[in-house]
Amino acid sequence: MTPKFPNSQLLAAFPCLSAITPEEWAEAQPTVRTFPVKSFIFQREDAASYGMFLLSGTARISRIGEDGSEFVISTLTAGQVCALLVLSGLSGRDYPGTITAESEVEALFVAKHSFLGWLQTHADIRGAVFGGLLDGLLRISEQSEERRLESLNARLSKALLRTSSEQKPLLNVTHQELAAEIGSAREVVSRALRRFRHQGWIETGRGWVRIIRRDELASQLSD
Incomplete structure (x- = not known):
């Protein structure tokens, strides 16, 4: 037309x-x-x-x-x-x-x-x-950053799940140790952990992480 x-x-x-x-x-x-x-x-x-x-x-x-x-x-x-x-x-x-x-x-x-x-x-x-x-x-x-964060979330979730269980949800691990394991920077891992905490998936303190919602972390692996 x-x-x-x-x-x-x-x-x-x-x-x-x-x-x-x-x-x-x-x-x-x-x-x-x-x-x-x-x-x-x-x-x-x-x-x-x-x-x-x-x-x-x-x-x-x-x-x-x-x-x-x-x-x-x-x-x-x-x-x-x-x-x-x-x-x-x-x-x-x-x-x-x-x-x-x-x-x-x-x-x-x-x-x-x-x-x-x-x-x-x-x-x-x-x-x-x-x-x-x-x-x-x-x-x-922004979309590239979102994809990068999704990849980070998957790597971080895998690390948290690998070193914990339903019976032992508490991990004695620092942000730096997690960052070294997944190949990222400590500041980046700290931001991701804060997001997980705000969503109610984990609790954190100095040198420890407690898994609250394993199912939510596991869902990140399929993203």
């Missing part, structure tokens, strides 16, 4: 598009497409021809490994532009991922030369897109 311009749906998701002139809009050959759940919205070959603005729904940005495994980099919601798409376009490099619909999605596609031209000539669009790009990179960093 070729959207009229100006269009209330487009401007609701991307107010910055109001900077576009009718001539620029026509030159961009815009189309709005609807995608069902789990369908590919954007793939590597599309990046050579199009820029994309997500108008509604949610999508995930992934990289597919050589063995076919999927690694989810980040998520995209209405009003956002994929950071990888912007960076690959500006650098002239191939787009390194795929975008898949997690719900029904509507997306605006415009010609790549127009997409990149708008970034260079319209401050409002540049500010909105690069602001979103920064937010996207921060989200990727």
Whole structure:
């Protein structure tokens, strides 16, 4: 579908598009497409021809490994532009991922030369897109940290369970000793133990840890 311009749906998701002139809009050959759940919205070959603005729904940005495994980099919601798409376009490099619909999605596609031209000539669009790009990179960093913490939680839980039992829930162990065992820093282990304590899974004191909820610790091993 070729959207009229100006269009209330487009401007609701991307107010910055109001900077576009009718001539620029026509030159961009815009189309709005609807995608069902789990369908590919954007793939590597599309990046050579199009820029994309997500108008509604949610999508995930992934990289597919050589063995076919999927690694989810980040998520995209209405009003956002994929950071990888912007960076690959500006650098002239191939787009390194795929975008898949997690719900029904509507997306605006415009010609790549127009997409990149708008970034260079319209401050409002540049500010909105690069602001979103920064937010996207921060989200990727936060998600990487969450994954790292999940891995730490699993390692720490395994260490606590390995050296205790239902009959002997008390461990005489320091934070430094636990950190050395799981290959982490003492400060990191201390923060993780505080989280466990606040959740009611353990009790702690100077040089000891008492296991209260073995089932909760065991659940961390399957995350």
